[in-house]
Amino acid sequence: MYKKPRMIVVAAAALLTLSLAAQQKIDEKRPAAPAGLVTVSNLSGSVTVKGWAQSDVAVSGTLGKGSERLEFEVSGDRTTIRVILPENARRVEGSDLEIRVPQASRLDVDTVSADISVSGLSGSLSLQSVSGGVSASGPAPEVSAHSVSGPVVVETDSRRVRAKSVSGEVTVRSKGAQEVQMENVSGDLTFEGALTAEGSLEVSTVSGRVEASMPKDLAAHFSLETFSGDISSAFGTAGKPEKDGPVGKHLRFNTGSGGTRVDIQTFSGDIVLIGR
């Protein structure tokens, strides 16, 4: 009888030891190409990538309990960072990766539930997650960011931005993009900032509310269309939205010389244009 509690204590201690041993700290560095491609794959936890002035790629953080190992390889101008899980893993904890890469690196990150955060890179970014949030900031010239249900936030000086989700909120803050595409099915979409003189903003959602905040003196051609939402514009449309079907509203107008193109489509979401 007396042996049972002691066995439980011993077993618990052994499990605790194994558990602690399974939590691996990571701190590795490899020389890499200054403008190479870095690909990162991590199912859960987080991925934070920052650009730095060194020519190394460095990975630190924690490898989640149950993970097999971290694959960290440099081959030519390509660096691969991947959390490898055992084939028959049952319970695997998330891994938190903090990665530093040469500033001009191009980056491709793929996660399932891990949040992605990227900053300070001047190479193009391709970021996708299933349920994790995706955020990017910095001087990357091209950004493609997608999450199924997580929020997507892009605050870059990019020339071209594609920010998409299914049910997550999508936010783009731009200092002067050439081309911005924003899409989701539900969840709010917010654009703040400026576009180039010949630039374009295309926003499409089913039920999300679209709010676009742009300079008051923007010279643009606007096309705003909603089936059952409302349209509110601070850009001096003067006229009422035209109804070119039995239901729905379509508002088209120009401001100034109309060089920039702003196309917004919703099914039931409201469209709000704000002049700053």
Next chain:
Amino acid sequence: MMDCSRVEALLDDHVDGLLSEALAREVEAHIGACASCARSEAEIRSLLRRVGDLPRGFEPSRDLWPGIEEGILRRPAGPPPGVGAPSIGWLAAAAAALVILSSAVTLWVVGDPAPPERAVGRPSAELASLSASEPDYLRARASLLAALDDRRPCLSPETRRVIEENLAAMDAALRSMKSALEKDPGNRGLAELIEATYREEIRLLLRAASLPAHA
């Protein structure tokens, strides 16, 4: 170099010319060294050319589906369901289905450069085209859902929940929009939104079916 599963996931965007220059170069480099992915790309481009060669107002459900279906059903021997990634051949066929659907619906919706006259209550080209495309979409969707069922046991409950909730949300949105399009059959914008939602649903299914074990 990218691995095959990553390239497969990017192929439809690559063929559409939507990838960044850097990613496109990576995909090209892989295709140049991988016969299997090169074949997948050639199949997609070939199917796309067939769509492009069709006259306006075509009915692809009769002409294109057999090829797509054959590709989807021709699942080469690979890891058993629930282990590792789904087969490349299957994903290529599914990606081809996506390209076909996307291109076909887009062709219908934007194929005519002049906007059609809007006439209240009159059945429009948009509505007719979407009705014609629906069987293709539903077949592709059913095949992808079957693939997702294969993968379901090895996905985490949280991932399954996210995928199922988002699929349900898109289905509800599609029902609402299709009902609205019946009331306003000439609404080109609505037809475009429906097409975009169809495309996003197929993309989500493709992504879900290609998720690795433990995801």
